[in-house]
Every structure is written in C-alpha cells, then in structure tokens.
Amino acid sequence: MNATQQLTKKDFIAEGDVKWCPGCGDYSILSSVQTVLPTLGIPKEEFVFISGIGCSSRFPYYMATYGFHTIHGRAPTVASGVKMANPKLSVWMVTGDGDGLSIGANHTMHMLRRNMDLKVMLFNNRIYGLTKGQYSPTSEQGKVTKTSLMGSIDAPLNPVSYAIASGATFVARTSAANPKHMQEVLNAAAAHKGTAFIEIFQNCNIFNDGAFAKYLNKETKDSENLVLEAGKPLLFNQDTLGIVLDTSGPSPELKVEEYKGDSSRFITHNPNADSTTMAYLIGQLGIEDPSFPTAMGIIRQVSRPTYDEVLYAQENEAKAKKGEGSLKELLYSGEIWTVGAEKNSPEPV
Amino acid sequence: MNATQQLTKKDFIAEGDVKWCPGCGDYSILSSVQTVLPTLGIPKEEFVFISGIGCSSRFPYYMATYGFHTIHGRAPTVASGVKMANPKLSVWMVTGDGDGLSIGANHTMHMLRRNMDLKVMLFNNRIYGLTKGQYSPTSEQGKVTKTSLMGSIDAPLNPVSYAIASGATFVARTSAANPKHMQEVLNAAAAHKGTAFIEIFQNCNIFNDGAFAKYLNKETKDSENLVLEAGKPLLFNQDTLGIVLDTSGPSPELKVEEYKGDSSRFITHNPNADSTTMAYLIGQLGIEDPSFPTAMGIIRQVSRPTYDEVLYAQENEAKAKKGEGSLKELLYSGEIWTVGAEKNSPEPV
Amino acid sequence: MTTLNKEKLDSVTIRFVGDSGDGMQLTGNQFTSTSAMFGNDISTYPNFPAEIRAPQGTLAGVSGFQIRISSNQIHTPGDELDVLVAMNPAALKTNIADLKQNGFVFVNQDDFNPTNLAKAGYDKDADILTPLKAKYRVVEVPLSAMTVETLKDTNLTAKDKERCKNMFALGLMYFIYNRPSDVTEEWLRTKFKKKPELADANIKVLKAGYNFGDTIEIFQSTFEVPKAQIKPGTYRNITGNESTALGFVAASKIMNKDLFIGSYPITPATEILQELAKYKHFGVKTFQAEDEIAGIGSALGASFAGLLAITTTSGPGIALKSEFMNLAMITELPIVICDIQRGGPSTGLPTKTEQTDLLQVMFGRNGESPMPIVAARSPSDCFAAAIEACRIAVEHMTPVVFLSDTQIAIGSEPWLLPNLDALPKIKVEHHTDASTFQPYARNELLARPWAKPGTPGCEHTLGGLEKENITGKVNLSSGVHEEMTRIRAKKVENVARQLPATEIFGEKSGDLLILGWGSTYGSIRTTTEKLLSSGYKVGQVHLRHLNPMPNDLGAIAAKYKHVMIPELNSGQFNMLFRAKFLIDTKAVNQINTKPFNVSDLTRIAEEIIGGKR
Amino acid sequence: MTTLNKEKLDSVTIRFVGDSGDGMQLTGNQFTSTSAMFGNDISTYPNFPAEIRAPQGTLAGVSGFQIRISSNQIHTPGDELDVLVAMNPAALKTNIADLKQNGFVFVNQDDFNPTNLAKAGYDKDADILTPLKAKYRVVEVPLSAMTVETLKDTNLTAKDKERCKNMFALGLMYFIYNRPSDVTEEWLRTKFKKKPELADANIKVLKAGYNFGDTIEIFQSTFEVPKAQIKPGTYRNITGNESTALGFVAASKIMNKDLFIGSYPITPATEILQELAKYKHFGVKTFQAEDEIAGIGSALGASFAGLLAITTTSGPGIALKSEFMNLAMITELPIVICDIQRGGPSTGLPTKTEQTDLLQVMFGRNGESPMPIVAARSPSDCFAAAIEACRIAVEHMTPVVFLSDTQIAIGSEPWLLPNLDALPKIKVEHHTDASTFQPYARNELLARPWAKPGTPGCEHTLGGLEKENITGKVNLSSGVHEEMTRIRAKKVENVARQLPATEIFGEKSGDLLILGWGSTYGSIRTTTEKLLSSGYKVGQVHLRHLNPMPNDLGAIAAKYKHVMIPELNSGQFNMLFRAKFLIDTKAVNQINTKPFNVSDLTRIAEEIIGGKR
Ligand SMILES: Cc1ncc(C[n+]2csc(CCOP(=O)(O)OP(=O)(O)O)c2C)c(N)n1
Ligand SMILES: Cc1ncc(C[n+]2csc(CCOP(=O)(O)OP(=O)(O)O)c2C)c(N)n1
Ligand code: SF4
C-alpha cells in the first residue's frame, strides 16, 4: 500500500472535540494545515506536531499524527531532539506569542540560528489566551489588560525581525483570516530545508478581538497589506503605490511613492539574498512605522546546511574514519594492565 | 561632604585579589570602568553592579560598589528589579557571551525591548571561559572545542543585531584591547537614558587566544575596523575606503568603494535614526560578510521613555487621581455588611 | 398565589452548573452575597473548566459554582448536594453523582434536546430524566422558553434574551429558599449602569423566576435557613487570591515599604497579580515578567534595593523559580514566594485543587537550603498568612514560601474584617551606619543586616558562592561551609522560637489528634466538631507553620493515642512529621482533585479510634 | 651512590599541591599510573580551585592531587597524609593541616621567597618552615633551581624550563617509593610526540629528581609498598565521569540503540558530555544545548523518537530541568538524568563534593511525581550504575535519576574491566502493531508501550495534562487522576520487584548496620572492615537504589540493634528511611566539602555500639 497517495484532509483530523472557543482564529489554521499535509507526499506516520502551552499549543491534540504537547515555551527543544534523533520525520512546531516569544524566545532564537529542519508556526494573537487575557510581548504599547490597567509599558517585539536577527533561513508572515495565502506559505515552508518560521496573525475573539482588523477591513486592507512576491517590486494598494529606498539624503530612507508602471525605482523583493538586511527592512515595514503597509508572505528564504544534516554528516565521517565503534576496544583502551592468574606480575598490554 | 567630587579610580577598587587568569582581557575592562565611574558625578554608593555566572561575571567582586553576583543568565532580571525599586541608582550589568546569549538571551531581549535604564556590558570572548573552553553562541562555525571535536555546527549570533532586533535604544561595540575607545563608549552609555547595550570584544587567552587578532594585528587592523562617528561617512582603512549603498540593481546592495574626498556617495552614520534598519545594516558589517570591516563604536542611540520612568509616572498619576491608598478604605470596600451586637439583624452598609 | 409552609433547615448546599457561557459563577456569587447579607454563614467552591470556552454544550465546557448556607458556623462547602441546578445535559451528567438521595435537581428542559444530549455523549433520543426520578426529585423547568417569553416585549436580540436565563434560575432559588432579591437587583443596576435595558431585562427575568416558583404547584413548602449566630463585626465576602493580595498590601503599609511583585501569569495564581495591579496608588509596583524566573529575579533585585518583594506562581512555576529561591536563601534576602498549588504532576490538572507542592518547596533546591513555609487555611485566612510570611521574611532576613491552593484561591467565604490597630507589628530596619557595617553580621535571631544600595559606606557584594560569616567574603574552605550551613539551618529554626503556643481545638489530650494544614481546615474542623459532639476525645491542630514546625508540636502529639494526618496528596507533611517524631501516624490521603468529605474523615477517625485502622 | 634500606609499608598517602599552573594533576596521575601498573591498589582524589587560573601563588590558585597506594585492598584516598609535596607557600598553607604527625613535607624552597609568602598571606619575611619542623619532617628542595640547572644546555625558554619542575618532584617521589620511571617516560614521549625536545627535557628532569634522592643523604631508608593481592584481570585507571560515559555507550550497544545526550556545561558534569563527544563513531549524538532546559528537552524529544536519551548536569541545573523531568514522568518516556552533585546551596562550592541533591531529585517537582533514583558508589562503579539507570528507564518506561558527585566524578581508581558477555541484558521493544496499539496500555510491570513516530498506525499525542489509562486521552476527572497517580507510584515501586537480594557486607545481624549510598562507600567499607577486625558485629549495606528502596531493606535493618546512616549532607536519605521504617537511626552528617575520615566514622560507630550516642 502506498499510503501517501491516498491521504486526504480527513486522515489528519483527530477523533474527539476541538475545544477552542467558537470563533477562534485557531480553527482556520488547523483546517489549513490539514488541507496542506496530505498533498506533501509524506506518509502520515512521519508527521510529528510539537507544541508548548497556550490555546494555540493544544493544536497537536487535534491532529491525527504523532504529537507532543510539552511545557510552556520549550517546544523548540523537544522538536530539535526529535529531529536530531530521526531526521526522516517531518517535524512541525506550534507556539504562541506568549509561549514562543515571552518565556520561550531564547529557545526560538537558538533553534533558528542552528537551522534545525523544523516547520514553526507562531500563532500571534497579541495576548495570552489560555490564562485569560494578559498582554503579551507582541501587544501594542499602552494596551489595557487585566495586568496593565493603565496601559502596558513594554515595547512590542516584531517576531519577523527577531527571527531574522536570529539567523533564520526562512521567515514568512501570513494570516489565519486568509487561508489561501496561509496554505501557500505552509507549502513553501514544507518545501524548505531548515527552520521555516511563520508568523500567523490569529484573532482571539474572546480576549483581543479585532487585533488585526485593519488588515481585514474593506476600507483599509489594500493600503495595509503589502503582499510579497519574489522578483516583483514592493507594490500595494492595488498596485497604485510602492516602496522605494531614497538615497538622496545622507542616510538611505524608505518612502512610499505612487506607482505608474516604472518598476525600476521600486525595491524588488528578493527573499533569497544572502544578506539579511533587506529582509530585516521588509519585516519592519508597518510594524515599526505604521505609515507603511505590513509585508505578508515569504520575507526571507535562503539555503544553509541544517543542523541535523551536519550532525549526521559528522557521524558518518567519524564512522568512515574510525570504523563503527567496538565496545570491547573502547573499554580496553587507554593505559590498561593485566593482573595475571599465572604470571603474578602486572604487566601493561 | 560632597562625596562625588572627590572620587578617584582608587575608590572603585575593591579590597582583595582579582582572580582572573593573568593576561585575561577582563582586567582592561575593569580598569576602564574604574576610570570612567569617578568622572560621572554620581555618588559611589549609588552604583550597583549586577552579573550572572562566568569569568566575566565575577566583575562585581572587584568593584568597591554595591554588587550582586547572581545566577547563570539571569542578571537582567535582578538588575531590572533593582532599577524598578529605586530608579535613582546607576545600575550596571556585566555578562558574557554564554551568560547573556546562551542561557540568558531571553532576558537580554526582554530587558532591551522594555528599555530599562541599565548599562549592560557583554564581554564577548566567543567561548565559555569558566567551564574551561566549550564553544559559545558567538563562536564561529566549525570551531573545534572540547564539545565540538569535529567543529561546531551552530551558526553564531551577532550580539549587536540581536540587540537591535530586540528594540534596544543604545547599541555599541568596542574592544577591551582599546581602552580609550572603550572609555568613550562607556561614557556615552552612562549618559544614555535607557538600556545601553555594549558588546566588548575580550580575549580569553587561556581558551580562545587570538579570537580578535585580526582587529589588532598591524597588517589588518585598518582594513578590519570601521570606527563609527555620528554624522560622518562610513570610511575606513585610514579613510581610503568607504561603504556605499548601491541601488542600481533591483535590490539595494552594500559595496566597498575607494574614497577620494566625495563623501556624498557614502553612507553617513546616523545613530539617532528612528528606523532600526541602517543600524541593523551597520551592525551586520563584517560579521555577516567578512569582506567588510566591522563597525566599532555607537551603532544606535535613540530616545524612548524608559520602563522605570513610565512605571513611576503611572504610579504618580494613580496617586494623583485616587489619592494615596488608605488601608482601611481598601479593606472595607466592596459589598460589606455588619453583624451588629445590638441590632441583631445584619445590614448592608 | 399560594402560601406555602416554610420548612426550617440548618443548612443547604446548592450547586449551579451549566455551560461556561451560562453565567453560573455570577449566579452563584449572587446567591452567596444575598445569603451572606441575610445573615447565614456561607462557604463556596467554584469549579472552572480547563478550556477557556470549550464548544457549547460539551462536557469540557461545564462550569460550576457550589454554595452552602447555614444557620450554624460552617467550614466547608458541603460534601453532598441538596440541590443541583443543571442548565444542560452535560452539566447534569458531570454533576449528578454528587447529589444526595432524594435531593432536588432542577433542569432547563429546553436544553435537553437531541443536539445537546449528543454533545454530552448521551444517545440523542435518550430519556435521561425519567430514570433519575427514582432517586431524586427532578424538576423540569422550561427556563429558556420562559425567559424569552418574559422578554418578548423588549428590543433585546434573541441571544441577549437567552442569556438572561440564569436570572430565572436564580429567582426560582430565591423563592424556594426565601431570599430577598434586592441585593441582586441593586447589583444588576450597578453592573449594567451603561446599559439600563439589560439591567431591566435581567431584573424582570429574576422576578419572573421568583414568581414562577410561587405559581406552579410543585412544592409542598419553601425552605428557610435562619440567620447564623455570627461574631459581630463588619464582613465582606472574599476569595483567597483577593485576600492574599490585600494581605500583602497590608504588610507593605505596616512596614511602610512599597510592595513589589514580579510574576508571570499562571492558573490559579494570576489573580493575585491582577488584584495588585489595581493598587498603584498604594505604591504597589507590579511587573509582569517574561517568565517565572524573571518574576522572582526582579523581586530579588527589588528586595536587595530595599522593597517588600514577592513573586506568585503555581507548581510548574516553582520549578523555574527554585534556582533563584536558593540564591535568595544564601544571600539571605527577604522575599515571599507564593505557591498557589494546583493539580499536578506537570501541567496536570490546572484548574483543580491539590496539596502536592509541599515537598517541592521544602526540598526542591540543590544543597542544604532551608526556608520557612507558611500555609493559609481558608480564603479569608490568606490575609493573615500573607502578613505572617512578610513578617518572617523581613525579621529573619530570609525567603519565605506562602502556600495556598486552588480551593482557597478561588473559593470564597465571609471575612470578618480586621481591626486595623490589631494588625501585627513588623520590625524592619535598614542598616545605615557605615562604621559598624558587616554584611553578614548577625542579630540574636541570626538575621543579617539589610543595607540598601544608596547607603554611603555600606557597599557590599552579594552572591551565590559560599561566603564567610560576618564579613560576607567569598570563602570556599571547609570550616566556613560547615559553619554557614549550620547557621542557615539554625536561622530557620529560630522562626519557631518566635511563635506563640500552638492552638488546639477540642480536647488537649485523648484518643486522636487530627493534624492538618492548608485548605483541609474546613473539612477537618467540621469532622472534629462532629467527633467531639459524639463524645470522642479528639483534638485538632491545624498548622500555619510547616517549616519550621512549632516547637511544642511533638509534646502535643505525644498526648494522644493516635495522630491522623489528612492531606490532599500522598502523605507529604506526614513524611516530614514521621521522620521527625517517629510516631506511627495514620495518613489519610486523597488525590482526586476534590476536598475531603467530612463523612469520610469522620468514618476513618472512628475506625482509628476504634482500632480498626 | 648509597644503598639504602627498603622499608616495607602497607600503604602510603601522598598529596601533590601547587599552583594551578604547576601541573599537579598530571604529576599525581603519573604516580597513579605507575603504581597501578606496579600492582598496588590505589585510590585518588583531585582537588581543583574554583578559579580557572587564579593569579599565580595565591591561595585561590592552589590545585592538589591526592593518591593512596596500598598492598591491600583500599577504598578511600586516605584520611591523613603521609607525604605532602608543596610547590609554594600557598599550597603549604592550605594543606599542611592534613599531614599526619611526623609526616614528610617536601617544599620547593625556591618558591618560599618574600613575594610568594606575601601572596599566600604570610608576612613576607616570616620563616614559616622552622616552626613546622617540630611536628613534621620538612625536606627543603631547591626544585626550581635544580630543574633549571638540569636543563641549562637545552634551548628551552626560561619559562618552559621552569615548567618541568613537577617532573623533578615526581622523580624524587619515585626514588623514595621505589617506583620505576619507565611508564612516565613512555607517556612523556607520546604526549610530546610533536615536540621531542620537551619530552627529552622532562625525562631529563624526571631522572634528575630520581638521582637527587639517591644522592642527598637525608633519608635513612627508602620505602616500598608491595604489590597488592588483586583480583586477576585487565585493569585501567578511570575517573567517574569517564566511566559514566562508557556506561552509557555500553548501554546503547547492549540495546542496539543510538545514544543521545543533550546537555549544558557545568562543573563537575561537563566531562561526561566531553567524553561522549569522542564517540560519534558509536552513533552517539551529543548536543550542547543553550541551557539545561534545552538539554533535557532535546533528550526527551530524542526519547520520544526512539533513542536512548540522557542529560547531564549538577545541582543548579537540576532546578532548571525539573519541569521537564515532571513531563517525562507523566508522559512515561525513558530518559536518564545525571546529577553530578557538587557543594551547594546555590552556586555554592562548585568544585567541591557533597551529597546534598537527593531530596531535590526525589521531590523537586510539583504534584506527585515519583521517579527511580540510582547512585554510583565509586569511579569505576559509575559504569554499572549508568547501565542500570538505562535498564530501568527503558524496561519500566520512566525517567531515572543517576546520582554521582564531585568526588566520584573526578576521582579515579583502577577498574577491573568487565567481561563483555557478562554485561546485563536489557529488554527493549518498540510497539509496531497498529491493531493492538494503545498508548497507555500496560505490561506486567505497568510500563506502557514505546511506539516511535514513523510507525504506521500508532499515531498518538503525549502531553503534560492528566490522561486516562490505556487510551491516553486527556481526562481531568477525579477518578482518573486518582487511578493514574496510583499507577505511577506503583510503577516506580515495581522497580524494586526486579532487584536481586540486597548485598550485606560483614555480619548479617548484630549490633550495627551502617547504611550508606554514593561516594561514602569507600570510607564506610573501610570503617566496616576495621570494626569487623576489632570483633564488632557490624554489617554494611550500600544502596544502589535509593528510590524505590529495596524491598528487603526493612527486614535487614531490623536484624541490627542500631542503624547508622553516614551522609555528606544534613541527613537526607536518613529522613526518607526514618519516615518509612520509623527506626531511630543514628545519622552521621558532615558538610565540609570533604569525604568522611575512616577514623571519625570508626569512633562514632564504636560510641553507638557502646551506647554512648
Ligand atoms: C511554566 C508555566 N508558566 C506559566 C504557565 C501559564 N500559561 C499557560 S499558557 C500561557 C500564555 C499563553 O500565551 P500564548 O502563547 O500567546 O498562547 P495563546 O493562549 O494566546 O494561544 C501562560 C502564561 C504555564 N502553563 N506554565
Ligand atoms: C544553571 C547553570 N548552568 C551552568 C553553569 C555553568 N557555567 C558557569 S559559567 C558558564 C559559561 C560562561 O560563559 P560566558 O558567559 O561566556 O563567561 P566567560 O567565562 O567566558 O566570561 C557555564 C556554562 C552554571 N553555573 N549554572
Ligand atoms: S481564548 Fe482566544 S485564543 Fe484561546 S481559544 Fe479562545 S478565542 Fe482562541
């Protein structure tokens, strides 16, 4: 039986109830993942879903694959262990803005710089859902929550910039409200060799409803979304506006300009550039300065050996050089000596 | 007595032996700090030095100020607590590449995005010194150490880029081998309101000798160091070369060009730009692509309210609005009722 | 309108259960307030689902609130239910087992439809109510329909109308138990100040429910639980987490020191942080840290700088804090670490109660690391326990663990508000004299001086390496370590020297001592009362201080033939007690996420006394 | 050349001490190898400074290596020194107290100059040697001068010359104790293969030291420690950390499973990671993680994926691992957590030894979280203990704690190499049959099946929430939690069912049982031997398994009048034992960073038997 050919979405739906709040953005992500997985040509038993703790991190329970709901903030460590132990597996990680960026940002960073071959989905709802509504590292400054009654003081972190500075080889942003775009990004992530980091805007309709409204509202969505395409200029607002790098002043500066068909003035999106600088710049758009639109899509995608790959390459090299280790030789190595039964004098061997 | 006027370097030297290895780069940093502190006009008793664990983190024991040698990777948390408790104090933090970027990078990031008013010195020797020589998050890929006999697989982190992506308001790089430059940077950090993050190249002559040799060797130092000055173009190699942003291709690209007096072609260093993009770019130079020189000096310096400032502003606002809290009123609030001795019927008040 | 008999009852236990969206917590709280103000003694216990808002109608989404009202002093929310109000089949299914034989069960018959039956895991066409009638008094009420009918003339949306149905149930209960509805009406008007149409609607439905009881003829009589003989004074209903927060604010006022809390949200401790966030005008500084480590780290920094500093968490968070707890111990800085215990191990049962963290806070650190531990016994007791934890911390210069648990934290009870003058005094002093300063000098309690950064001439460096006494200089030599280990142990033992004689409830000697701590207080107290009234020679000691144990505890225990130690764990305090006193205790352990039943404890106690255990 | 008498000695204890840069570890190791190959029984104990390389000549920089050689079987590196070799005043100052009356002290007289005296905290002009002569046999040797003189014709730098002086000291010791120098010569040639001039220089100095002894006339006789009666077989000298690493490689070979180690460096555990890094060709995967949490997290992931997975750390790191240890417990995945204990609390005394983490690994987790604990007793015993830990982990599907400590980890002893056929068998099986798969089904030991990701049809999700037996579905209801808590406890208890009868050394009943665990083995064994030879009725039980305790332990203990429990902590195992058996044990506790002295233990044992304690 060639199991992979017959896989359908249904194969990935676990028995039992899904327990997110009705209306939660998580449902759409679950459905998209279940749509994409059967198309990847990977046998079902080779998928592993690993998460931390949070509403988002309940994800593995709803997937009919191998899964591990670990502890708060530590999913990258378990996922890395699984991948190192068996590189054949397709390992997916689910985390939240609290799980992955508050308690767990250190592991997130180290996973990214090591380039473990993992697919990472960060569900960003800009709130702690499971603990019922405190501000998170991505909540906007001034946000009023149960623990910030006069407005939060913390400046938010941009997950995309953080991932790029951490050395990520694949960084993308998408939205649970746009399943089509999300599925494209998931497909690209699945195809990438290395850590694929995806920030997914996800609405928590109970504790932070409307956090991403401006990207969805009819009136504002064209001017707020900058949908990226490799090799294409950075255009938005139905291709009426674009982004240029103005080097006329002493320091280069970004500007929005009207687009009239002359694409050469505008920055061309090249996610494959070695240098991280342009990716960093595009990832900051809209987040650092809201007068720009926010980039959606694949921001960076470069190729670099994965950790698990090199780990096994070294192991194979060692085996080739020294031969498969023999326990007997190992134990009986170093300065050993024998106390004989007949010859009663100890002698080195 | 006006203690501050009479302070000298000697006032900051603790009794007892300094226990670093002879020849360790840490000595020079200690001396520079002890040189700068008495000039700042701050009474000695208001300095607090806080560190984690590592050779570098022994620093507080050698300062005749208040000090706290905490636990591995957690100095930012203690330093933040001290500052929030008493914003009048001048709080300095000492950490290493292992302490601050391996186990402790999460706290480093959160401290930076909150912009606590702390001066942070990260002694980067690209090795774990105290545990005797294992690779660290800043060790170069392929490095052979006791735990990476076939070369380390991890891609190194650039502390400066990491700090910028974390939202740092002050980011600088200097070298223990250059006390004059180091002292300039320390002075600027002391003057900055907010988290001042300084990466200091520091040689561990026991376990990673010569890690920064190329910045010091006669033959290479001019071409490898890009000494930053605000408002000046990015020139190096005795002002014979400079860095330009070439926008002639589809994506902007950095290039080295000969300098012949026409500074307008070259990027002007503006550490005060709101946008982090140029700072990120400058911080990557030389680290990401060794064909460029490495930027030394103040890479970013912007002004943003500090966490401790806003914390107290909110407290004062609350006090102004509600008056200083009265315990009696607080306890006797909500739905209370009295069970009387005379009138035996309970009645709500 | 019929006039029914009023039957007098000593005590009644009611549980409201429904979907998370049905407003059961609020309904229960209203019944509580009304009854408290009426003059009953009360005890409550809410039970939340683990999910935020599981799909409507499912077992996972059931939310409950239990309240017991009494004309006597009570200490527990009751073993068995007299009344169950079940808003849907899932609620009925998960709660019916707790209803006593012949008890009332009120169901919203409109919700017992095929869809909801299926969601609750019943056959969609099953008749589940009929079989129950053999054992219980089942009252089917068309709650939804009547509510919608009541509101037919309003402009509310269908959803908003439906949402008022909990008030119908509440009104009905008010009728049956002869409670006035004015407290709730008042409350509704305040709550919906900005939406008076909602206030009106809710009140209308509340009254309709009341009148419904009066109209339909299913009851032979209504019931009355007369006022209790309650200690005179001013009361307020309070949860454990609220009272913990107030205790810390009070301690801060008593010492005249600002309070700092560094914490990371976690169930069921989060509300302490959230409560304290309201008190900025008290100089309270709340810091939501990036994780538990940063929470305690910032608190330790604040303590070093001279504030009253605390951190709050639950079991999984203690694991992360323990490295810093150890640093606090060796640097001898005062902080209070609150562990609001929940069901473990690991993520475990985050919304359930358990007493399973005692050994973790006692021993979960490398090296010999003794630390005082105090435990609260009930929601209102958290206030005093929090102050006591702060007192020990600053007077003895040590980290202190404060233990509470889910049952205490989210349970509520009437709190006799303290007289402010009677609050304990707390001695706290900062060393400022440079000429006499030695960071590890010691007073008669072995506490070291607390010199704040900013104090001229008292500069010193703390740290986690072993250091010598008096000078505080790093010193790893063998004699120093031995001496310091001894001093640190002795310092914690000294806490017991300052304690008053241990209180014994009941007989001071005799057949059985029931020894407990924490939230088992109510069950044990009621058990003891029952045993005493049956003539048994029984005493109860309920410990505030778990480490060090009171100095007189051994002598007290020796006066009884048996010592019984009930705990909601596998015998954690029991182990400490046995190892110390070599007494063959009778451990009674339960780990099923529920408080002890008084009837179980009573039976076991009788068996022990009778020699059957 | 004079011919001196050879005086026969049973055993000699020598300590080499000097500055960190003086090569004392290496000198000690050479004396060890030579003596081991000669046929003595040996026991060693190195003592490192806390600083990497503290300024030369200071007290903080003193590094030492103690070795005891014997013609009998020995188990400890000796209580008191027969010989102290002190390379500088700081070394003398910090070590002289351990030298026995009339013992030899060799000093490098060239280093006893004003500068070095001052660095060691002496008056720079003090004559510190003369007063010592009353009590000890002081031998002043111009070590530096003679070394430099010996090498005057070589091209070495002054520094390189000076560095050879440890070989002079070693040569001198070889002369005095009649050891051949060929083993060391051989070793020097290998070590300096690429710098033969250094090999030559060192050998020259080694011989010069030997000849110096032969020349100067300060000795009435030389000494000889004859060969010991040693069990026949092949030996190798090994440290605890090396043998631990080998034990894990062996376990991995036995089960035919690759080994994964996820760790973060920390003293004194680091070498296990460093050793294992050498064995990539054995399929060993070493992962240097960003912290302790990531270390265990990655190991748990590797275990889930089907490898033999371990993590190594010391006390402060356990605090960070405990949340994951708890997750491993509730998900019932096999991993081994190695705690190489060091002096605590907090950062404590990172380079010193202590047994103070037992209660931390036993209880440092929220909820009821039982876990097997095995302890190694000596450097070579780590091999077997590591294999046993792995066996329990995979056969019982549970995390297991492996305890060692600084003394074991860095100490060394000759190891009788095992016969490979005699290594224990370990049963390990992965479930692959989809039709019978249930993630929490159980075998007779209560172990659940281990189905690896990649196995078709066995897809399942693990996690930290409470789950029901057999199906493994998340279930927070009360009965389920009670059942699972019981099962998890029983599962750990079942480990004891598989154990052989506990070994008793000495008398099987009588006056005193000495009960111990871990690195106290040698001191207790020697004590027991002494007591037995004095005619006392004494038995020794030294536990491999601390949790669960062996099933026969209570019965064994009951056969003795007294039970003495010596521990290098404040009585941690003692507490567990007392609570379990209610026996009034005599705890003997020492927390001064040093192993027990046999003479102390013997005296205390005699007091206990004589009724004086
Ligand atoms: C060690 C630990 N600390 C704290 C918690 C409590 N906790 C559970 S989820 C969560 C935050 C989740 O936020 P996020 O990752 O954004 O997930 P969301 O619920 O928003 O999807 C917290 C603080 C915990 N379970 N464990
Ligand atoms: C919790 C914990 N884990 C590990 C260690 C061991 N340790 C001490 S310092 C150190 C690394 C220090 O490296 P770095 O910060 O670069 O300092 P350096 O010694 O190089 O100055 C480690 C791993 C520890 N002390 N505590
Ligand atoms: S609380 Fe928010 S994030 Fe969590 S399940 Fe509900 S809607 Fe989704």
Ligand code: SF4
């Ligand atoms: S080990 Fe390296 S970093 Fe540490 S004190 Fe020595 S030279 Fe400095």
Ligand SMILES: [Mg+2]
């Ligand atoms: Mg979130």
Ligand SMILES: [Mg+2]
């Ligand atoms: Mg370093």
